[in-house]
Amino acid sequence: MTHQYPSLSPEQKQELASIAQRIVAPGKGILAADESTGTMGKRLQKINVENNEENRRCFRDLLFSVDPSISQCVGGVIFFHETLYQKSDKGVLFPQVVKDKGIVVGIKVDKGTAGLNGTDGETTTQGLDGLSERCAQYKKDGADFAKWRCVLKISDGCPSALGIAENANVLARYASICQQNGLVPIVEPEILPDGDHDLQRCQYVTEKVLAAVYKALNDHHVYLEGTLLKPNMVTAGHSCPKKFTPQEVAMATVTALRRTVPAAVPGICFLSGGQSEEEASVHLNAINQVPLHRPWKLTFSYGRALQASALAAWKGQAANKQAAQDAFCTRAKINGLASKGEYKPSGQADQASMQSLYTASYVY
Amino acid sequence: MAHQFPTLSTEQKKELHEIALRIVSPGKGILAADESVGHMGKRLNQIGVENNEENRRQYRQVLFSADDRIESCIGGVIFFHETLYQTADDGTPFVKMIKDKGITVGIKVDKGVVPLAGTNGETTSQGLDGLSERCAQYKKDGADFAKWRCVLKISDSNPSNLAITENANVLARYASICQQHGIVPIIEPEILPDGDHDLKCSQFVTEKVLTAVYKAMFEHHVYLEGTLLKPNMVTPGHSCLTKFTPEEVAMATVTALRRTVPPAVTGITFLSGGQTEEEASVNLNAINNCPLAKPWALTFSFGRALQASALKTWHGQKDNESAATEEFIKRAEINSLASQGKYTGGGDNSGGAAQSNYISLYTY
Numbered sequence: 001m002t003h004q005y006p007s008l009s010p011e012q013k014q015e016l017a018s019i020a021q022r023i024v025a026p027g028k029g030i031l032a033a034d035e036s037t038g039t040m041g042k043r044l045q046k047i048n049v050e051n052n053e054e055n056r057r058c059f060r061d062l063l064f065s066v067d068p069s070i071s072q073c074v075g076g077v078i079f080f081h082e083t084l085y086q087k088s089d090k091g092v093l094f095p096q097v098v099k100d101k102g103i104v105v106g107i108k109v110d111k112g113t114a115g116l117n118g119t120d121g122e123t124t125t126q127g128l129d130g131l132s133e134r135c136a137q138y139k140k141d142g143a144d145f146a147k148w149r150c151v152l153k154i155s156d157g158c159p160s161a162l163g164i165a166e167n168a169n170v171l172a173r174y175a176s177i178c179q180q181n182g183l184v185p186i187v188e189p190e191i192l193p194d195g196d197h198d199l200q201r202c203q204y205v206t207e208k209v210l211a212a213v214y215k216a217l218n219d220h221h222v223y224l225e226g227t228l229l230k231p232n233m234v235t236a237g238h239s240c241p242k243k244f245t246p247q248e249v250a251m252a253t254v255t256a257l258r259r260t261v262p263a264a265v266p267g268i269c270f271l272s273g274g275q276s277e278e279e280a281s282v283h284l285n286a287i288n289q290v291p292l293h294r295p296w297k298l299t300f301s302y303g304r305a306l307q308a309s310a311l312a313a314w315k316g317q318a319a320n321k322q323a324a325q326d327a328f329c330t331r332a333k334i335n336g337l338a339s340k341g342e343y344k345p346s347g348q349a350d351q352a353s354m355q356s357l358y359t360a361s362y363v364y
Numbered sequence: 365m366a367h368q369f370p371t372l373s374t375e376q377k378k379e380l381h382e383i384a385l386r387i388v389s390p391g392k393g394i395l396a397a398d399e400s401v402g403h404m405g406k407r408l409n410q411i412g413v414e415n416n417e418e419n420r421r422q423y424r425q426v427l428f429s430a431d432d433r434i435e436s437c438i439g440g441v442i443f444f445h446e447t448l449y450q451t452a453d454d455g456t457p458f459v460k461m462i463k464d465k466g467i468t469v470g471i472k473v474d475k476g477v478v479p480l481a482g483t484n485g486e487t488t489s490q491g492l493d494g495l496s497e498r499c500a501q502y503k504k505d506g507a508d509f510a511k512w513r514c515v516l517k518i519s520d521s522n523p524s525n526l527a528i529t530e531n532a533n534v535l536a537r538y539a540s541i542c543q544q545h546g547i548v549p550i551i552e553p554e555i556l557p558d559g560d561h562d563l564k565c566s567q568f569v570t571e572k573v574l575t576a577v578y579k580a581m582f583e584h585h586v587y588l589e590g591t592l593l594k595p596n597m598v599t600p601g602h603s604c605l606t607k608f609t610p611e612e613v614a615m616a617t618v619t620a621l622r623r624t625v626p627p628a629v630t631g632i633t634f635l636s637g638g639q640t641e642e643e644a645s646v647n648l649n650a651i652n653n654c655p656l657a658k659p660w661a662l663t664f665s666f667g668r669a670l671q672a673s674a675l676k677t678w679h680g681q682k683d684n685e686s687a688a689t690e691e692f693i694k695r696a697e698i699n700s701l702a703s704q705g706k707y708t709g710g711g712d713n714s715g716g717a718a719q720s721n722y723i724s725l726y727t728y
Contacts, residue, residue, distance in 0.1 A: 007482030111493055117540045118371035118585025129475055129493040162583050169533055176481045219526050221482025
């Protein structure tokens with residue numbers, strides 16, 4: 001259908017597409033440092049550090065002030081609102097610190113989940129009110145992309161048609177508004193890994209959800225080349241008794257994406273969900289080795305899977321800063337390699353012998 | 365479809381249904397006094413009165429101090445947020461004044477329209493963020509119903525599919541949230557009368573829009589008996605060259621509603637749009653005399669069509685207050701009659717003679 005009423009000018013489209021491509025340039029992914037105050041509290045509690053503004057600033061400062069060579073593996077950083085206006089130890093605003101390293105600044109713009117009545121505990125996400133004005137301000141304050149997270153879950157009755165349609169719609173509204181203000185929207189329809197469902201069920205649900213998301217984005221005239229997708233990998237539920245190999249996870253994931261995500265989307269940056277740092281890297285690596293055509297970049301947008309070791313090393317003490325930064329840089333480099341399918345974890349056989357693990361008995 | 369996950373308990377449903385019934389009891393309708401600060405500014409401007417909080421309070425006082433004649437004509441009053449917390453000269457809260465007359469208090473909860481990118485000037489409405497918490501507070505502060513206005517327009521390309529589904533969806537989210545807090549949602553999908561389209565076109569579009577609205581209500585598990593609908597009457601566009609009689613307007617309106625609004629909906633309270641006070645009453649009367657089965661109450665929710673004369677008479681002067689209040693009571697009584705098909709003024713014939721005007725040349 002020819003577009004009678006253009007939402008974006010050619011210049012706006014070009015700007016959005018080029019921002020998106022910078023973020024997912026080869027070997028690069030995203031550091032998700034946008035934990036809300038409450039979520040950050042949980043992280044800090046684990047290392048017995050008090051959850052106050054200074055400690056949150058201190059930890060983010062630790063991450064952002066690493067050696068500039070970090071920009072070889074990190075293309076973008078997602079901020080939480082508070083952090084966007086905080087300064088480094090040297091008194092420089094964080095967005096500036098990050099930009100000076102050649103990394104794109106992003107901002108989480110959703111306002112958390114809200115219940116969907118008449119469902120089995122499903123939610124939608126709020127944050128659309130005044131979003132246009134907020135985006136315009138964030139753009140002025142240094143952001144070039146945004147993130148919005150929707151949450152779905154798998155159970156007997158979930159996700160329901162309403163859960164899927166409502167979340168797809170709200171993601172599309174958010175994306176449309178961002179683009180009007182020069183921000184590349186990262187679209188995150190996370191399907192939680194909670195439950196005892198197997199790999200096939202997760203793949204089926206992921207396909208249904210992503211199909212609805214792209215239908216909604218299309219209906220809302222969103223410019224796909226100026227967006228990024230942040231989905232879950234396709235994995236079995238946490239309590240599923242059967243275990244699946246990284247190659248099976250990778251095959252299921254790439255198959256689902258090939259069936260639902262248009263090639264126009266420049267990049268897919270996986271969330272790590274409940275995975276450990278190493279699991280998340282190994283899976284990403286396997287995904288980038290799947291012998292199927294993958295027209296989008298497949299990289300990372302990790303929070304915990306990039307920061308867990310750094311947090312554990314830091315423990316809130318200035319003396320541990322270097323060790324924490326080293327831990328973070330190590331994970332970033334590993335994931336940079338994984339995003340090219342070049343990660344060779346020690347103790348694992350090399351590529352050639354791994355190819356045979358991609359059995360084509362995987363039918364669904 | 366058996367409802368696995370109930371939204372409302374039996375008691376909650378009963379409460380909502382009873383509130384709705386009270387508002388549209390025979391002979392009663394709604395005073396829409398929820399003009400936002402900006403809107404009120406336009407009205408006051410027309411009579412040369414400054415738009416400040418005190419004047420807005422004085423003006424609402426003129427309306428709310430109507431004597432008990434109003435009790436048999438007005439079932440509900442819609443407030444704007446500011447007004448809900450204002451008091452009369454003697455310190456009586458407006459909310460109490462209204463409730464003491466046995467009238468139900470309502471509150472406008474949307475936060476205005478925002479553009480839909482990629483459309484020909486179409487909009488959706490915002491206000492969902494934190495709506496649950498706001499409803500809980502409004503219920504405590506005396507409100508038993510709410511109102512949310514969406515706007516659509518007719519032109520060669522409009523309303524588009526996106527505008528219809530987006531507005532229907534946002535109305536359903538709003539309605540679902542209200543009901544959780546014992547607040548009856550009035551659903552207002554206004555199709556503007558601007559344009560040169562004829563009556564048939566308006567009817568066609570109204571049917572399309574209302575079908576989508578009730579589809580969304582169904583999907584969001586909204587309890588229809590605990591809602592009210594506030595639609596436009598089906599009228600030709602303002603600049604349409606052909607003129608239509610009140611009976612033709614009535615026939616088109618009732619036909620459209622019979623095809624789209626489930627009988628479970630307790631009442632339909634028309635907006636007056638750009639109609640004059642008299643036009644609105646005459647049309648409402650004709651609607652109630654239309655010889656087709658009408659399973660819902662068909663009454664008014666008028667703003668300008670109840671207040672225009674009162675506003676003009678008041679002119680911002682204390683001396684004119686009681687005369688202005690009289691004007692308001694007059695219109696209220698006329699519309700009360702119209703809502704029962706008993707209004708004989710305005711040169712309109714009632715009873716048998718008028719029936720012949722409802723000719724079914726009208727085929728659409």
